[in-house]
Amino acid sequence: MSEPVGTSARDEIISRVRNALPRPPVPLPGIELSGGQKSVKGGLGYHHNLTDLEEVQGFPEPGEPLAPYFQKQLAAMGGQSFLVSGYGEARAKIAELFPEAKVVCSVVPEIPGTRQVTPGQRSQDMHDVDVAVLRSRLGVAEAGAIWLSDADLVVPSLGVLAQHLVVLLSPDAIVPTLHEAYDGRFHLPAHAYSLFMAGPSATGDIEGVIIHGAQGARSLTVLLVSS
Amino acid sequence: MKIGLFIPCYIDAFFPQVGIATLELLQRLGHQVECPRGQTCCGQPMANSGDQHASSETEAHFAACFRDYETIVGPSGSCVHHIRYHLDACEQTPEVVRVRKAVRELIEFLHDDLQNPPLPPVEFPHKVGLHNSCAAVRGLRQEQPSEIAAAPRYSKSQDLLKQVKGLQIVPMDRPDECCGFGGSFSVTDEAVSSKMGLDRSSDFLRHGAEYIASGDMSCLIHLRGIIERQKMPLKVVHIAQILNGGPFA
Amino acid sequence: MSLWQSEASRPVEPEAAAARFINDPKHEETHDRLVWGMRTKRDQAASLLPHWEELREVASQVKEHTLTHLDQYLQQFENNALANGVKVHWARDAAEHNNTVLRIFEEHGVKLVIKSKSMLQEECGMTEFLIAHGITVRESDLGERIQQLSKERPSHIVVPSIHKLRTDIAELFAEHLHTDPHNSDPHYLAEAMRNDARPQFLAADAAMTGANFAVAETGGIVVCTNEGNADIGATVPSLLVSSIGIEKLIPRASDLGLFLRLLSRSALGPPMTQYTTHLHRPRPGTELHFVLVDNKRSERLASPDFWHVLKCIRCGACMNTCPVYRRSGGLAYGATYSGPIGIILDPGFDHRKYRELPFHSSLCGSCTEVCPVKIDISNQIYKWRRVIASEGLLPAIKGAGLPVLGDVLAHPAVFHAAEAIGIASIAHLPHKVLDNPLNPWTRHREMPGAPSQTFHAWYEKEGKKHE
Numbered sequence: 001m002s003e004p005v006g007t008s009a010r011d012e013i014i015s016r017v018r019n020a021l022p023r024p025p026v027p028l029p030g031i032e033l034s035g036g037q038k039s040v041k042g043g044l045g046y047h048h049n050l051t052d053l054e055e056v057q058g059f060p061e062p063g064e065p066l067a068p069y070f071q072k073q074l075a076a077m078g079g080q081s082f083l084v085s086g087y088g089e090a091r092a093k094i095a096e097l098f099p100e101a102k103v104v105c106s107v108v109p110e111i112p113g114t115r116q117v118t119p120g121q122r123s124q125d126m127h128d129v130d131v132a133v134l135r136s137r138l139g140v141a142e143a144g145a146i147w148l149s150d151a152d153l154v155v156p157s158l159g160v161l162a163q164h165l166v167v168l169l170s171p172d173a174i175v176p177t178l179h180e181a182y183d184g185r186f187h188l189p190a191h192a193y194s195l196f197m198a199g200p201s202a203t204g205d206i207e208g209v210i211i212h213g214a215q216g217a218r219s220l221t222v223l224l225v226s227s
Numbered sequence: 228m229k230i231g232l233f234i235p236c237y238i239d240a241f242f243p244q245v246g247i248a249t250l251e252l253l254q255r256l257g258h259q260v261e262c263p264r265g266q267t268c269c270g271q272p273m274a275n276s277g278d279q280h281a282s283s284e285t286e287a288h289f290a291a292c293f294r295d296y297e298t299i300v301g302p303s304g305s306c307v308h309h310i311r312y313h314l315d316a317c318e319q320t321p322e323v324v325r326v327r328k329a330v331r332e333l334i335e336f337l338h339d340d341l342q343n344p345p346l347p348p349v350e351f352p353h354k355v356g357l358h359n360s361c362a363a364v365r366g367l368r369q370e371q372p373s374e375i376a377a378a379p380r381y382s383k384s385q386d387l388l389k390q391v392k393g394l395q396i397v398p399m400d401r402p403d404e405c406c407g408f409g410g411s412f413s414v415t416d417e418a419v420s421s422k423m424g425l426d427r428s429s430d431f432l433r434h435g436a437e438y439i440a441s442g443d444m445s446c447l448i449h450l451r452g453i454i455e456r457q458k459m460p461l462k463v464v465h466i467a468q469i470l471n472g473g474p475f476a
Numbered sequence: 477m478s479l480w481q482s483e484a485s486r487p488v489e490p491e492a493a494a495a496r497f498i499n500d501p502k503h504e505e506t507h508d509r510l511v512w513g514m515r516t517k518r519d520q521a522a523s524l525l526p527h528w529e530e531l532r533e534v535a536s537q538v539k540e541h542t543l544t545h546l547d548q549y550l551q552q553f554e555n556n557a558l559a560n561g562v563k564v565h566w567a568r569d570a571a572e573h574n575n576t577v578l579r580i581f582e583e584h585g586v587k588l589v590i591k592s593k594s595m596l597q598e599e600c601g602m603t604e605f606l607i608a609h610g611i612t613v614r615e616s617d618l619g620e621r622i623q624q625l626s627k628e629r630p631s632h633i634v635v636p637s638i639h640k641l642r643t644d645i646a647e648l649f650a651e652h653l654h655t656d657p658h659n660s661d662p663h664y665l666a667e668a669m670r671n672d673a674r675p676q677f678l679a680a681d682a683a684m685t686g687a688n689f690a691v692a693e694t695g696g697i698v699v700c701t702n703e704g705n706a707d708i709g710a711t712v713p714s715l716l717v718s719s720i721g722i723e724k725l726i727p728r729a730s731d732l733g734l735f736l737r738l739l740s741r742s743a744l745g746p747p748m749t750q751y752t753t754h755l756h757r758p759r760p761g762t763e764l765h766f767v768l769v770d771n772k773r774s775e776r777l778a779s780p781d782f783w784h785v786l787k788c789i790r791c792g793a794c795m796n797t798c799p800v801y802r803r804s805g806g807l808a809y810g811a812t813y814s815g816p817i818g819i820i821l822d823p824g825f826d827h828r829k830y831r832e833l834p835f836h837s838s839l840c841g842s843c844t845e846v847c848p849v850k851i852d853i854s855n856q857i858y859k860w861r862r863v864i865a866s867e868g869l870l871p872a873i874k875g876a877g878l879p880v881l882g883d884v885l886a887h888p889a890v891f892h893a894a895e896a897i898g899i900a901s902i903a904h905l906p907h908k909v910l911d912n913p914l915n916p917w918t919r920h921r922e923m924p925g926a927p928s929q930t931f932h933a934w935y936e937k938e939g940k941k942h943e
Binding site: 009010012013014016017018019020021022023024025026027028029073076077078123124127140142143145150156157159160161177178179180181182183184188189190191192193194195196197198199200201202203204205206207208209211213214215216217 | 514534541556566567572617618638640641678691696704707708729732737744752753758764774777783
Binding site: 236238239240241247250262264266268272273275276277280281284285288313365366374376407408410411412413414420422423424425426453456 | 490491494495498499504508512519522523525528529797799800803804834835836837838839840841842844845846854858860861862863864865866870874875878879881882883885886887888891895898899916917919920921922923924925926927929930931932933934935939
């Protein structure tokens with residue numbers, strides 16, 4: 001446990017803030033959306049100037065599988081996904097997608113790579129990884145996003161230095177929206193570093209043209225493993 | 228109903244026909260309309276520059292002119308918005324507070340207070356670009372702003388114009404982008420103001436408009452200035468003139 | 477006053493800068509089109525969530541709750557961060573922030589820093605300060621790096637170089653990255669930057685980030701990027717320093733669902749940023765430092781008119797929708813923050829230097845409607861005008877005529893006399909007298925025509941008959 005540094009600045013700021021608090025105080029609202037439902041049904045908007053909006057499939061009803069919507073959203077974010085029935089098919093898919101990969105680091109025991117990843121390695125050691133194979137325990141349908149913690153990555157820099165990422169995810173581990181995702185499914189303080197990834201690295205900084213593989217992963221492939 | 232007619236300063240000076248159209252329309256709908264003699268201005272030009280000191284006397288004068296009326300109607304979204312939300316440079320006597328609450332903008336008066344009454348038959352067989360001012364849309368909520376993602380879509384001016392025979396409203400690329408007038412902004416930030424006006428006029432022209440109609444003559448002074456300089460085949464008209472069938476010149 | 481000091485405090489002139497931007501149609505029209513495109517994508521994204529307007533309302537209330545209890549949440553945040561092994565520093569102003577960061581870097585012998593986007597660090601002038609003390613600071617975000625190489629500030633808080641054409645960037649990269657000056661393909665340029673940046677990422681002694689959100693319940697921060705550049709900083713070097721404005725606090729992890737659903741949709745349209753990064757404790761063998769910064773935030777909190785500006789989650793939606801921003805370019809504002817949020821933030825740092833900014837607006841109100849946390853931006857712009865006017869800071873072009881105008885408009889007889897003169901001038905003066913350089917109206921517009929009579933003259937003759 002660290003000691004706080006610069007106590008006098010701290011005390012002064014907290015004191016300034018305390019004296020500045022706007023009145024009356026505002027209570028904390030709940031995040032129940034109307035109708036008591038936290039998940040949100042999608043559908044075409046009514047907005048009258050959206051003449052070039054493609055037809056959007058409705059968000060799944062409660063009880064319907066979320067994987068198809070997850071896949072659609074991930075594709076819109078620049079990622080790709082495949083349904084595989086087991087680890088054998090997953091291995092074959094990876095070989096098919098990355099036939100020329102030299103350095104493959106897999107943290108998934110059932111998917112062998114070409115080089116081991118161990119917690120003691122230096123972060124910079126991941127610099128030449130072509131493909132990283134990871135496993136996520138949580139997906140979010142509304143954004144096609146997957147959750148990874150430092151434990152999932154083993155060496156956290158693996159997720160951002162590898163040229164390509166392959167992430168295994170069970171279709172049953174997908175929740176509808178970010179409200180469900182942040183509703184007690186993981187304990188944030190337990191992880192030095194954790195993230196949601198929704199597609200590969202991207203930028204639109206040059207004239208708004210979307211480019212994938214800006215600084216981090218050039219591609220993100222999610223294998224939905226049902227077994 | 229006895230109505231105090233509020234004639235914005237620039238309509239008094241440059242567009243009397245809009246004042247005449249408003250007066251006649253309200254009379255034809257069966258109301259007694261009086262126009263207080265001493266009225267000048269609502270104070271917005273000074274207030275929009277932040278100078279409360281310069282606007283307070285004008286604002287007090289406005290309230291005094293209209294103190295005897297329970298209903299005050301004016302053909303200008305921007306002026307009515309100022310009166311309702313910002314006329315506070317002068318002392319807020321009970322009289323001032325009452326006048327501020329009593330002021331109605333023409334479109335909202337016709338649509339809400341008179342509940343979109345049947346108008347004397349009128350035609351305007353032209354393609355019309357409907358330009359609702361920012362004050363009318365986002366200030367007075369006369370139309371659902373395009374930024375808002377909630378049902379229902381509504382437009383009070385469109386509802387009123389449905390009664391006008393032959394009138395076709397053209398679509399827009401940017402439904403309610405500001406025209407760029409902004410009061411003294413039109414002069415102090417001239418380059419941006421003129422570019423905004425040019426873009427707005429071009430949007431109307433691109434969609435085949437012959438006329439640009441608005442409930443705010445202030446926007447139209449600016450757009451007409453650009454249209455005439457650019458020699459665009461467009462004319463401007465106030466909604467009161469359309470609904471009343473004139474006068475146009 | 478030294479030349480540097482007078483330059484630094486000379487009032488910025490956004491109108492003149494905007495006029496120059498508009499005078500270059502290719503840049504202005506591309507900028508306006510691209511940035512309006514971002515507004516359109518926001519509209520599409522918002523329309524797909526039937527509860528969008530409710531989400532805005534709830535987000536606004538959560539922020540207002542946090543700000544009205546900020547002292548408690550700051551203490552909760554610090555306690556939890558310390559318990560997680562994070563070193564927590566507090567800085568009262570920009571100078572203290574910069575000195576704190578410098579001290580941390582000097583203690584660790586840091587020579588090369590990679591940093592991800594932080595408007596707070598921009599605000600503090602941190603990069604120039606560190607460079608002046610011999611530390612190399614490299615922006616890791618593509619747009620920020622482009623701006624760094626151009627020696628310009630970011631022009632937009634989400635897409636910092638959106639005012640540049642690809643040909644501008646090709647020229648810039650040819651000079652600094654030795655790419656082909658005639659190849660302006662964005663993919664080629666981005667790949668060149670990727671390859672240029674990577675060796676420095678691997679060699680960096682330290683990294684810095686900002687914070688989109690600081691979660692009191694967990695003691696950690698959340699950083700949202702599309703490139704994953706904050707993640708490189710957070711996972712490669714062994715020292716990470718994050719600058720956090722005290723207004724970034726939110727109460728609970730569950731509140732993240734709410735804000736993240738609004739942030740990216742409001743900014744660019746997609747449901748999330750590509751990377752949403754959570755930083756809670758130092759990785760084994762590394763150090764994590766948080767610097768909590770006031771820099772006038774507590775002063776703003778004390779202002780009944782202006783404290784709502786602290787709700788801002790830095791999405792940029794207000795810039796995207798602002799018709800003035802899109803035609804000016806962000807650099808025209810001459811300040812850390814541009815667009816509508818800028819013209820209500822910047823004057824708070826220096827009333828005189830930024831006195832013109834609240835007038836660089838037509839008060840259309842679109843910003844208020846798109847703000848995901850319902851800041852009454854347009855209303856605050858209006859109120860800042862009153863502050864500037866009441867302090868006697870109105871520049872002559874705006875200020876001098878107003879008391880005169882006020883006198884004219886307050887008195888019917890004077891008003892009608894002025895009308896008569898004005899109308900007669902328009903009717904009788906030669907066109908080229910009216911259309912002169914001192915009359916800005918006529919640069920791009922014809923004067924209004926002169927009517928045959930005023931309304932009140934008509935009313936005196938005809939209107940009275942109908943009373």
